[in-house]
Amino acid sequence: MVNRLRAAVVKVFSAKHSLTLPTAALNYIEQVLQENDVPEEEWSTGLELWAREYLKGEESSSLVSLPALKKAYEILQLGVNDNDDMLDPSEVNIETHFSVVDAFDMPAVHFEAVRGGFTTSKNTPSLAGQASSRAAFLRERWGIIKEIILRNENFTPPAIAGHDRDNYLKLTSTRNLLGRVGQLFLLFGMLSRDPEGRLCLEDGEGRVRLDMDDAVPGEGMFTEGCMVLIEGEYTIDETIRVLAMGHPPSEKREVARSLHGHVDFLGGGAISLKEEQKFLPTVAVNTQVSFVVLSDVWLDHPRCLPALRKMFEGYAESVEFRPMAFVFCGNFSQKGWETEEGLKRYSNGFNALTDLLVSFPLLQSSHFIFVPGPLDPWSSSTLPRPALPSLLSARLKQRLPNVHFVSNPCRIRYFGMELVICREDLMGRMVRNLVGVKDVKGADMKRYTILDQTHLSPLPLSVRPTLWEFDHALRLYPMPSALVLADKYERYELTYEGCHVFNPGRFVGGGGEGGEFEWSMYYPATGRSERMCVFVVLPHFNLRHFGLVDDVDVTLTMCMAWKGIDSVRKVLDRIFADC
Structure with a gap:
């Protein structure tokens, strides 16, 4: 019976849905079916529902993870599906969904540029911090924004080669500037100062000085420490003559949540x-x-x-x-x-x-x-x-x-x-x-x-x-x-x-x-x-600067949502009419 059960699991998960089952996941599926005494004729139906629910999850991947598999099973136990997953608002206690998060209680979530995702550190953050942390948090900030830029529609050409590919933007690193004098480049990095105090652009691979005489800034404020996109010409002096400077594109919350919804940021x-x-x-x-x-x-x-x-x-x-x-x-x-x-x-x-x-x-x-x-x-x-x-x-x-x-x-x-x-x-x-x-x-x-x-x-x-x-x-x-x-x-x-x-x-x-x-x-x-x-309005308040009267003895008064001095005049007029 065990061999038939395992064959049924492999047939649905691996053969039909192209999922790889580690030993722990395979054992968990067999354990659930055996503990619940599921008849053999219902194995295929139950496994099919389980596999589909797993693929709907935010943490689904071709290599089945045990936590995601358990979560899919819990959802099936609750009987929630696409047709009835909307809750009755009158039955929800909003207090249970309200919380205040202190900055020092947030998990230390770090960005890994290699895999383009977030991981939670196992080490507790320190107020003093290690020397390596000094550069690490700036690299993470640079890496997050670079991923956003590369996902932007202006930087993602179609996979199929064609004439339109030339119309898309392409980033160049500071390391690839050498020997390319007189060419125009689009660079991304952080505005900083070199040891001589000159303005430069710094990315993950190096640094280049900036000539801002002809620069045209875009929308927003540009300060030292900002991550910016710069378009300019590489000169014989090994500097970039900046022609245009702008902030990187933003990414809507819905897009980021669809990519990293499984990460516990708070x-x-x-x-x-x-x-x-x-x-x-x-x-x-x-x-x-x-x-x-x-x-x-x-x-x-x-x-x-x-x-x-x-x-x-x-x-x-x-x-x-x-x-x-x-x-x-x-x-x-x-x-x-x-x-x-x-x-x-x-x-x-x-x-x-x-x-x-x-x-x-x-x-x-x-x-x-x-x-x-x-x-x-x-x-x-x-x-x-x-x-x-x-x-x-x-x-x-x-x-x-x-x-x-x-x-x-x-x-x-x-x-x-x-x-x-x-x-x-x-x-x-x-x-x-x-x-x-x-x-x-x-x-x-x-x-x-x-x-x-x-x-x-x-x-x-x-x-x-x-x-x-x-x-x-x-x-x-x-x-x-x-x-x-x-x-x-x-x-x-x-x-x-x-x-x-x-x-x-x-x-x-x-x-x-x-x-x-x-x-x-x-x-x-x-x-x-x-x-x-x-x-x-306190007693004996001087109202001459409103152009009304001299000192008037009035009681403490309140008006909510006033928009300007005209509204103030109207309320005070009513007060004086009653005096």
């Missing part, structure tokens, strides 16, 4: 593209789910806590649109912690915030996420940054159930969606280290630079140091569903290749005795964000 288990699509109706139906994102929440500012109270009151009264998560990004003090009595201000501010949050029981089902800013303790110039210290977070964690003090950057996982949150004054650093820029809007410049570079910090280590062995936590590949770039730069929002990018703006407004406090709300169902704000 920890907690990989979600295949098939499983992700199964939850799309659930995400679309839950239109009330939202994430509130605030930046520069200065707890020691006299108007910050009153504004937060008004904001919480508005959400507590709104049953249908109560946010699932509140994301507070630093800095949490105006002057940082290193000044005189700095830690005391931080401690008093978080104690006051704790008392404020406890006074709203209706909001305690929400998640409260705290991301440190550049000046928060313990301030460090490296990325990623650890969470705020326990002396500030302990009391808040004791009083509220769903509090997360996480690193900068951090990530939110909601079903198959990924929201990256980074609090960094990035625009200023990039402007100070420009190599070239085209005259476009600031938000567009940052969008092209960050997403096309697949990295949160496309700057040299001398400008923005990073922890070498935690560079994978700064990676933006696969492209996230949304990216929060909390910056002291002005607020903006835009969508690029399906990724929604926005800066919530500074929560604490400008000068004066009153002011506007703005933030953003992100809706996963639509993949869009919305500007929200409160306007706080």
Whole structure:
């Protein structure tokens, strides 16, 4: 009987579907059939269903792996097929599909250029890092983007030779430039400086100096540390006379997920593209789910806590649109912690915030996420940054159930969606280290630079140091569903290749005795964000700069989602009409 069973397995898997069965896989199939007492006449039918389900999986290959084989068997046991794999949205508990990921908890996933895929390191990353890690993370970053370029339609000629093949682009390495003076080349590499301080292009095989006198930059900002495509002429001086420079093409999240859906980038288990699509109706139906994102929440500012109270009151009264998560990004003090009595201000501010949050029981089902800013303790110039210290977070964690003090950057996982949150004054650093820029809007410049570079910090280590062995936590590949770039730069929002990018703006407004406090709300169902704000008018607020009246004694007032000064005038007019 054993010989007949093995012959049936080989006939279906190997002869019919051209699959190679290792001994472990073959033994597992025989074990399952024998333990379940499957009749001999049903062997072929059951094995055929098993083989087809295996081939549908994200991890399927001609050499059958035991984990993928077991996963296919589990799916067959659950009775899920192509016709009923969509779940009933009303039966899904969305809380079980929500998680906050700290940068230091993410698995160390490394890119292997030889096989063009990702592997998870068995070694635990170190804060100090080995010397080999210094160059390894840059090679990985270069290798990932190069694979994206080579998959782009402009770089993939048809397999059949023809006249059209000459119209496709081809990359040349720096090593292949020697002896080819006067020819035009397209190169890909990182902008850097040689020991003499001259600008050069560096790839995995060498380095060449750049002559930027005739260069025409493309869209976006170009800084040292950026990976760029350069078209230019190789000169007798062994330099490239740059004619055009541009950012590499980006790759949509769906394309990257279809290639690497089996890789667990965030920890907690990989979600295949098939499983992700199964939850799309659930995400679309839950239109009330939202994430509130605030930046520069200065707890020691006299108007910050009153504004937060008004904001919480508005959400507590709104049953249908109560946010699932509140994301507070630093800095949490105006002057940082290193000044005189700095830690005391931080401690008093978080104690006051704790008392404020406890006074709203209706909001305690929400998640409260705290991301440190550049000046928060313990301030460090490296990325990623650890969470705020326990002396500030302990009391808040004791009083509220769903509090997360996480690193900068951090990530939110909601079903198959990924929201990256980074609090960094990035625009200023990039402007100070420009190599070239085209005259476009600031938000567009940052969008092209960050997403096309697949990295949160496309700057040299001398400008923005990073922890070498935690560079994978700064990676933006696969492209996230949304990216929060909390910056002291002005607020903006835009969508690029399906990724929604926005800066919530500074929560604490400008000068004066009153002011506007703005933030953003992100809706996963639509993949869009919305500007929200409160306007706080304190007693005896001087309103002359609005062109209205002198000092007027009015009560504390709030207006949400104001778009400009005209709306402010209308609300104040109503206040004065009642006075």
